[in-house]
Amino acid sequence: MALVSGPRGRRFWLETVEAYVYLLPTLAVLGLFTFYPFINAFLYSGYDIRTRTVPGAVVHTSTEAGSWIPLLARGRIPEELAAVLEGVGAVQDKLWVRARGANWWILKDDASGQEYLVVQEGALLRVHPAATRWALDPVGGENFRRVLRDPDFAKAVRNTSIYVGVSVPVTLILALVLATLLHRAVGGKAFFRLTSFLPYITPVVAITMVWAWIYDRDYGLLNYFLKTVAGWLGLEFSLINWLNDARYVMPALILMNIWRFVGYQALILLAGMQGIDREYYEAARVDGAGGWSVWRKITVPLLTPQIFFLLIISLIGSFKIFEEVLILLQGPGPEKAGLTIVYYVFTKAFDSKQYGVASAASVILFVIIFSLSVFQLTVVQKRVHYER
Numbered sequence: 001m002a003l004v005s006g007p008r009g010r011r012f013w014l015e016t017v018e019a020y021v022y023l024l025p026t027l028a029v030l031g032l033f034t035f036y037p038f039i040n041a042f043l044y045s046g047y048d049i050r051t052r053t054v055p056g057a058v059v060h061t062s063t064e065a066g067s068w069i070p071l072l073a074r075g076r077i078p079e080e081l082a083a084v085l086e087g088v089g090a091v092q093d094k095l096w097v098r099a100r101g102a103n104w105w106i107l108k109d110d111a112s113g114q115e116y117l118v119v120q121e122g123a124l125l126r127v128h129p130a131a132t133r134w135a136l137d138p139v140g141g142e143n144f145r146r147v148l149r150d151p152d153f154a155k156a157v158r159n160t161s162i163y164v165g166v167s168v169p170v171t172l173i174l175a176l177v178l179a180t181l182l183h184r185a186v187g188g189k190a191f192f193r194l195t196s197f198l199p200y201i202t203p204v205v206a207i208t209m210v211w212a213w214i215y216d217r218d219y220g221l222l223n224y225f226l227k228t229v230a231g232w233l234g235l236e237f238s239l240i241n242w243l244n245d246a247r248y249v250m251p252a253l254i255l256m257n258i259w260r261f262v263g264y265q266a267l268i269l270l271a272g273m274q275g276i277d278r279e280y281y282e283a284a285r286v287d288g289a290g291g292w293s294v295w296r297k298i299t300v301p302l303l304t305p306q307i308f309f310l311l312i313i314s315l316i317g318s319f320k321i322f323e324e325v326l327i328l329l330q331g332p333g334p335e336k337a338g339l340t341i342v343y344y345v346f347t348k349a350f351d352s353k354q355y356g357v358a359s360a361a362s363v364i365l366f367v368i369i370f371s372l373s374v375f376q377l378t379v380v381q382k383r384v385h386y387e388r
Helices: 007-044 065-073 079-087 142-149 151-184 189-201 204-214 221-232 246-274 278-286 291-302 304-319 323-329 341-351 355-378
Strands: 047-055 060-062 095-100 104-109 115-121 124-138
Touching: 007 047, 007 355, 047 115, 047 142, 047 355, 060 079, 065 095, 065 115, 065 124, 079 124, 095 341, 142 355, 151 189, 151 246, 151 291, 151 304, 151 341, 189 246, 204 221, 204 246, 204 323, 246 304, 246 323, 278 291, 291 304, 304 355, 323 341, 341 355
Parallel strands: none
Antiparallel strands: 047 124, 060 124, 095 104, 104 115, 115 124
16 A cells, blocks of 8 residues: 555556556547447447438429439439539538438438438439438347348358458468568669558559559450460460459459558568567578578568468458449449448448448447457467567
8 A cells, every 4th residue: 555655656647647648549539430339330230220201392303314313323413413402502512422222312411411302203303302310119139130141141241251261361471472572682672662562552442443444344454464465375365354244353352452452561571570680590591491491480480470460450451341342343243242241231221221230230240350350369379479
């Protein structure tokens, strides 16, 4: 008790409080964007959450269904429609498509909170101001049963598992090879480090749009390259429809993301290699060990902390793949070959308005990621070698 009440005890508590004060911004961000959404998702997974949008009087009738519908279906608002809504008090820059169905779309103005309902009636589109009311009915574990019985969710789990099972180890192996080459390179290290890291810091939207062009069947760079190589080898080559053939959708996603993350992982492994004590290598050379033996028995074991770290973060990140599917395929792809778990949650929430089902699916995704992370922390962690 004397230590707690004495000067040393007061200093300890002052330093502890000071440390938590510095951590408050990070804790606030984690609480607002991580813990709060998860808690809500867990709570909402036990409810049948339904919305009912009540339309008001018609404020506009349009015959531009042919040009408006394709844009609305992709979540975009036609300029003419935005001008109409601006005329009734909406702010164009704050408008977005909140929900959509087969022949209706709900638009929301974030500036005022007002919603607008666009309904297709034959060749006409009618625009109404609208109000959405929510109803929550407790259903227990029914949402989880609906998710687990849904063939789309089974397909999403299968697709995501294939993506994670291929992209994570292949990226890590290529990153290890690339890091080794960069470590042994004599000149140009700065240039190669920069070019390797650029894909990781480039916005995913820009990367995906570029790769959409690369994958183009008729004018894409990838088909041109493969056709050229086939010509050199005297082989016939049929153009591959990468984004519209169910057989090639997942390989296309995997290839793009391997390219995106391999440089980032290589730089982390390279930093680990540069931190290895040179005495290990000198001792190995004295014992007559060759380059392959040194790399396999010294470099790789002493890199296991970095490898373990990359395995954890890449596993979690790969399970959350979403933007690439949304932008590259503009949907789940042919035969839903690109449907992932996060995209399944997105469609259930924002397309089907089954918010309880979407919450249950997100909780299942959390359980999957958490279980794999615990497995790595308890089983894989035992094979990590920390340099003393």
